[in-house]
Amino acid sequence: MSTGQAGAPGAAGSLAPGREPPAAMQAAAPGALRPGGRRVGIGLGPGAADLTAPRAASALAACGDLFGYGPYLDRVPARPGQTRHVSDNRAELARARDALALAATGRAVALVSAGDAGVFAMASAVFEAVEAGPAAWRGLEIEVVPGISALLAAAARLGAPLGGDFCALSLSDNLKPWTVVASRLTAAAGAGFVLALYNPRSNARPWQLAAAFDLLRPILPASVPVVFATAISRAEERVEIATLASAGPERADMRTLVLIGTAATRQIARSGAPPWIYTPRRVAP
Ligand code: SAH
Numbered sequence: 333m334s335t336g337q338a339g340a341p342g343a344a345g346s347l348a349p350g351r352e353p354p355a356a357m358q359a360a361a362p363g364a365l366r367p368g369g370r371r372v373g374i375g376l377g378p379g380a381a382d383l384t385a386p387r388a389a390s391a392l393a394a395c396g397d398l399f400g401y402g403p404y405l406d407r408v409p410a411r412p413g414q415t416r417h418v419s420d421n422r423a424e425l426a427r428a429r430d431a432l433a434l435a436a437t438g439r440a441v442a443l444v445s446a447g448d449a450g451v452f453a454m455a456s457a458v459f460e461a462v463e464a465g466p467a468a469w470r471g472l473e474i475e476v477v478p479g480i481s482a483l484l485a486a487a488a489r490l491g492a493p494l495g496g497d498f499c500a501l502s503l504s505d506n507l508k509p510w511t512v513v514a515s516r517l518t519a520a521a522g523a524g525f526v527l528a529l530y531n532p533r534s535n536a537r538p539w540q541l542a543a544a545f546d547l548l549r550p551i552l553p554a555s556v557p558v559v560f561a562t563a564i565s566r567a568e569e570r571v572e573i574a575t576l577a578s579a580g581p582e583r584a585d586m587r588t589l590v591l592i593g594t595a596a597t598r599q600i601a602r603s604g605a606p607p608w609i610y611t612p613r614r615v616a617p
Contacts, residue, residue, distance in 0.1 A: 371435035371472055373449035373458055374442050375479020376407055379566035383485060388477045395442035399431040400454075404444050422506075428457040432469050448481040452502045452530050482589045483528040486561035489571060491600070491608035493559070493591055496615065499525035503532050503540045510540070514547055521551045526597065526611055529590040533581055541581035541590065548592065552576055557593040557609055560584050573599075573606060 372391050377383035392398065392408055401421040419427045428443065435441040445453035455476045462469045487494045499520040505513055520527055527548075532541045545558075554577035562570040562585065572583050576592070584590055596615065599607040 371431055371441040371443065371458070371474055373453075373455040373474075373476040374444050375448040375450070375453070375477060375481070376404060376444055376446055377480040378447055378482050378485035378564050379407070379569075381407075383480050383565050385477065385479055388479055391475070391477050392442055392444070395440045397431075397434055397439050397441045398444060399427055399441065400444035404446055408444060424454060424457040425461060428454060428461040429465065432458065432461055432465060432472065435472050436466075436468055445479070446482070447485075448479040449476055450478070451481045451483075451500070452504075482530065482561075482564060483591075485564045486528075486559070486571075486589045486591060489561065489564055489569075490559060490591070490606075490610075492610040493526055493557075493593060493597060494528070494611065495613055496594070496596065496611040497525050498528060498611075500528045500530065502530045503544060504530075504537060505540065506537075510543075513540070514543070517544055518547055518551060521548050521592070521594075524594050524596075524615075526594055527590075527592040529592070531586070532588055532590045533584040534586040539581075541584055545576065545579055545581065549576060552592070553595050556595060557591075557597055557599060559591040559593075559609065560588050561591060562588040564589070571606065573609070 372395065374388045374391055375385070376388065377385065393411060396413065397415050397417060398405055398408060399417045399419065402418045405416050405418060417427075417430065431441045431443045443449070443454045443458060445455070447453065449455040458474065462472075462474070483494065483500055501513065501516055501520065503513060517527070529541075529544065531537075532544075554575060556576045558574045558576055558579040560570075560572040560574070560583040562568070564571075568587075574580075574583070593609065593611065597609065597611045599609055601607050
């Protein structure tokens with residue numbers, strides 16, 4: 333269990349005056365559920381503090397223990413009395429189990445994700461752990477607080493590319509075979525969905541995005557817009573607009589959402605600013 337990194341001064345067990353000691357300070361039998369124990373999956377939004385939903389912010393403030401990938405936890409304002417449990421981005425199931433085990437001792441525990449907690453993120457890992465875990469975990473009060481997913485933040489930056497039917501896919505083949513990714517990609521493009529590709533590229537997965545473009549080129553017109561939306565709403569935000577003919581995978585990294593339009597997706601040129609990109613609502617019969 334990769335716990336114990338105090339994220340705020342006095343984090344480990346310090347109490348505000350007049351507050352009851354946290355239940356976790358009392359001994360608890362393993363797997364036993366204490367009243368009030370709860371765990372929440374919280375989506376932080378894409379990056380900017382004011383794109384974190386107010387409900388997510390107040391849930392975070394109410395939790396004594398925060399679990400998550402370090403860079404995500406760094407986005408949560410420090411509060412005295414909170415303990416931060418930092419873990420590697422890949423150790424999702426172990427992190428979910430650790431958080432549930434602590435919640436079962438009566439603690440209010442938050443598990444944070446970027447964007448929305450249910451979109452290619454921690455909420456599924458929590459329910460995988462609950463389904464396979466001790467029966468007592470089914471009695472936990474589990475709340476998933478929604479967040480603004482990268483696809484919504486990126487689309488809003490561009491105009492309205494998701495105004496028609498669209499499909500979100502993760503290009504990661506860590507948890508599913510590449511043959512499944514490839515068949516979903518070609519089926520969705522062939523059916524006319526705008527595509528939002530999460531996890532397009534990382535150091536560990538350098539070739540998948542180029543392979544995806546190669547699969548799409550026989551299906552879609554060469555002129556469809558391909559947008560590389562990187563670190564949206566953060567200081568290092570970058571938006572690059574290409575076409576399927578010109579798109580190169582090197583424009584993406586692990587902070588990028590790739591949006592691929594359809595033949596119906598339109599661009600409105602502007603002087604001195606990138607074009608608006610939108611997909612009309614109406615589809616010809
Ligand atoms: N739960 C997150 C997605 C986690 S998967 C959400 O709902 O947004 C991680 C992927 O999300 C990244 O590889 C990238 O594709 C996308 N992503 C997350 N934050 C982003 C941002 N600010 N800008 C662009 N893409 C982002």
